[in-house]
Amino acid sequence: MYQNRLFFNLNQQLSRSRIIVITVLLTIGAGVLYYFNQLGQALEEREKTYAFLYAESIRFTIEQGINSPCDYTFVSEVVAANETIPTILVDQDGVALDQRNIPELSDTSKVLSAEEENAILQRKIEEMALEHEPIAISLNIDGSAENAENMYLYYSSSLTLKELRYFPYILLATFLIFGTLAFIAYSSSRRAEQNRVWVGLAKETAHQLGTPISGLLGWIGVMRSQPGFDQTIGDEMEKDVNRLETITTRFSNIGSVPAMKEENIGLVVKETIGYLERRISTKINWSFENTVSLDTMTSINRNLFEWVIENLCKNAVDAMAGVGSLQISVFPHQGKVGIDITDSGKGISKSNQRKIFDPGFSTKKRGWGLGLTLAKRIIETYHNGKLTIYHSEIGKGTTFRIVL
Template structure:
């Protein structure tokens, strides 16, 4: 349900949340990147030290500074502490492995199988390096990317995913904010309209009382009709006043509510439109509704139907029970129908096929049904040139049986 709130304060809160998230993502990215850079610097420093040792060995003819060739095994082999590697000797046996996370407490047979499986995986990633042993014999070094390289590989994608998620979140937040701001405009317009109608209605009621005070001068039937229309204006004012507030829902006999209102409406639309009402509900079936607002829904749909028929045709209302304690009200016309391309747009504020239409009637009706009554309003069916059926679904009183044998009662207006 719609609640009153200050959309501008909410806008500020949303902006602050988005700004904080952007700051966190930016800070986290910088810290993570700095950590990777430090690791790479440390690795390069070790490699350059090894490079310097190799130069010292080559330029010193007596090898006094480097000792002997054992520095190769002592430093070069130990220098690799990040890249997973497995060395297979010329006989095909696994001689040793480096930086492989072995499962704990495994037997030698299990370790052999584990390493063989790793070799298969490594071969898919990189072509193994050949180690020439002389006499045509050669060993193979299998390897895969280090954890650091994998992090560098996936980091841009992870960052992109985070930014996209943040962008979607920001879009949804600001879209919600924009809709809420539109709601605020609607509420303000509705309440201002109700306020502006108050003064002329008071004046009209005074004139009605004046006409009743002298029945000989004024036709009483005309006075009665004027009074009905003034009462109608009061109802409309009450409806506008209800927009933006949580309405009070009461148990109402849904058939009686629809019947009374369509009876009133039938006398105020084209005489060339034939209205009919049928009901398949049990006697006294009640539904929790706000009568003033729900009548507004029926009025908006029926008036749209009359416009679609250009004042000539049939307007049929059928109330029926559905499973799961639901009530359906189908409103069908014989008008021009709705094209498939416009089926999803009819409830969009501002969409109208009429030259002088504001495109607010059906949007308001859907809002009243779905936000205030927790029901559903949709186009059940439509065919161009043949007509349209709108369906309203509401929750019925659970204490009554909603699905019964049809008990039709028809009313021609």
């Protein structure tokens, strides 16, 4: 495998940058999750401590009795201060005696019957038991161990703590969404800039080719006027110069909306192959089959479409090292037109099949690795078609399929 050094370096730098950015983002994300997890644990411990203090305040109040001369100011403030932690006080038989901060029971707009209220309390008790172990309150009112009673305080985390547990994920998701949108915008801008560079290069190439092509046509005319000049040679030379003009037109069309025209696709492919067959290795066994009816017309830009066929055929010849068989088939395909180009070359590995259309990727030591990239863009962007590797097997060959 060979990859153009320029594109290889660019891809390598971009890959390294992506790895660094992803590593930094993952580190930041892990740090955010760790920080909020520690914060949540600290708040949970604080609420647990307050729940025990709340339970102890209830025990003290019950044991001392209402008529006790003891100062209840602090104890009553502890009980009244609980405005966030949902709690349910139950006796040793599981009957709810008191509740605080239960959302379903705090809505004064709803009037609930005793059965409905009790059902809600029993459901909340079950949920709280799964979340925290209930706090046992041992009551010894008359000082007799035999008459001691147990009460239980069920509690759950406050709404603030529950929201805090989800907050880091919401925060990271928000950053991820904005980061993705920023990356898409950056990628689109960079891709548009690259496209402008390639379009400018292509158009400048077409402009530079114009003068020598005109000169070549003039020199062919001079040679034709010479006595004894073989006019068949002049004919072939003019065909090649005309081909150069076609290539120049292709380059000048890049970046512009190509003019589409209804063409007999089978005839176009046949003529393109006929030109290549006389100028490529004589050790290639060419085969062409057209099963599409002659009145089937397809909207294409002939110059660009011929470029694709030439590119795929030349790649096939290179894959066969100039020796082998090349079969081109034009056939109806699910209401569309399919074109298969099959060679008997070395084939393409599964790993390379995923990268074969990437800019700069090539299995050859020469070239820029742009041929298949441009071919795919011409077919899929300009002709609304599809160019894929239909089948490839190492040591047996490859089939490229175009669907229009």
